[in-house]
Each structure stands twice: as structure tokens, then as C-alpha cells.
Amino acid sequence: MNSQKENCESKMGFQNSKKVSKKDFWNELTEIEKSEIKMGISQIENGLKVSFEDFLKKVN
Numbered sequence: 456m457n458s459q460k461e462n463c464e465s466k467m468g469f470q471n472s473k474k475v476s477k478k479d480f481w482n483e484l485t486e487i488e489k490s491e492i493k494m495g496i497s498q499i500e501n502g503l504k505v506s507f508e509d510f511l512k513k514v515n
Contacts, residue, residue, distance in 0.1 A: 481489070498504065505513075 484492070
């Protein structure tokens with residue numbers, strides 16, 4: 456019986472965590488953060504990217 460209650464509470468918690476915030480995270484960012492994101496997107500679109508493996512080699 457207790458297991459069913461815990462299972463139900465877990466499901467309710469999961470459902471509550473799935474609720475989408477009405478705030479757009481973009482509006483919460485600073486202009487500098489927005490600029491850096493836009494620059495990163497532009498770099499990716501222009502083929503300026505590094506594989507994760509190569510990145511790890513550089514930082515290790």
C-alpha cells in the first residue's frame with residue numbers, strides 16, 4: 456500500500472516538473488550573453504567548429 460502512495464507521489468512530482476515556464480529564458484539573458492550565443496550560432500553555421508574529442512585534447 457505504501458509503495459502505491461510513493462509511486463503516485465513520484466508521478467505527481469514528475470508531472471509538476473514538466474510544467475513549462477511562461478517566461479522565455481532569452482529575455483532573462485544579458486545582452487552580452489545573447490551576443491555570445493548569436494556569435495556561436497554564426498560560427499557553427501559557417502563551419503567553424505571543433506569536435507568534442509579535439510576540444511578535450513586542447514584542455515587536457
